[in-house]
Amino acid sequence: MDYVVDLVSGCLQTFQTVYRLFNPKLYAYVLKKTGSAYMAEEVVQLTFIRLWEKRENLSSEYSLSAQIFRIAGTILIDQLRKEAVGKKHLTIVENDYALRTEVDQPEMHHAVEQAIEQMAPVRKKVFKLSKVEGYSYKEIAEMLSISPKTVENHVSQALKQLRAAFSSIISLAIIMSAIIHK
Template identity: 30%
Template sequence: MDATKVYYTINHKLREGCHEAFMEIYNKNNRLMYNYIRKYVSDSNTIDDIIHDSFLNLWNAKERISVYHKVENYLFRITRNEIYKYYRERLRKLSIEEEIQKSKTESYVVEGEDCLANLEYEKIYRLAIMQLPPQRQKIFKLSREEGLSYQEIAERLDISPNTVKEHMSLAMKTIRTYLVKEHDIALGIIILSLLAF
């Protein structure tokens, strides 16, 4: 069966609220997700929570899923967002603990706008992409946001797969330099490692 037709069938069923299609997606991907998350999170209970929240978010967003793209692309993008969320919360807690130690007061209230942990990764991500030339931006977004392979991007833009690979390599170098130079190094490393997926 044509790959596009496979995507269409399972995605269409999911969009219609088919629990069997949802369970098929779950059974096919939960172990892959576990192994992916384990690269960034060591606690097994936290990993299970991230998997649960990722599938719940997929289900809640099912009406917005395109029937022409692999549902796994949506699922792993959601999972990546959940990992960001986990690290933002960890950074927030660390920031609170550090401030409590400094102030030694029980009345301390974290000011959201001033706290490092409240830096939104999405804003940083978009700013990083804006550092790229237009063609490179397009290629990067097709790869990371639409989940297209280098071959698929090459066919869409009428360029060679090697050219796509070259653009992606240069894009990652530019983004890495931007994150390290302009943003907190710890948050930058987290964002960059997840962009590498």
């Protein structure tokens, strides 16, 4: 039976048949790839939604199986990216909370100012123009007669310096907190 032609024409009965045929295979595939029943259910559901929504784009040149699994692969990658971004944001929030509880704000502000003041003059100027005054890399490049890539490099190096300064401050705060709470 040519499921592709029937799906393209919008046959709901064919869609239900295709769903029953491919749902277990697709679920098992995604479960094996991710180890997550939730992710497998989510990807399968989204795959069949997209299959129905984009049924006009199906091709008789390829097997329906290949097209369904390609859709599922794309959705799986999207879902994994979203999950990774979510975890990254959660980590940032958790780190920010830990930082605020371990280090008091005036001390942190002073440490940031000190770290910025220790930067090379051009790097300090570029960093302040970018992060404090909000200029774009292109605007800064024009102001200072340097390339936008140079601006990007200065900001990147400035952020590395700040991260290094913060890590030592946080380490000190954690040690002090452990000593105080003994």
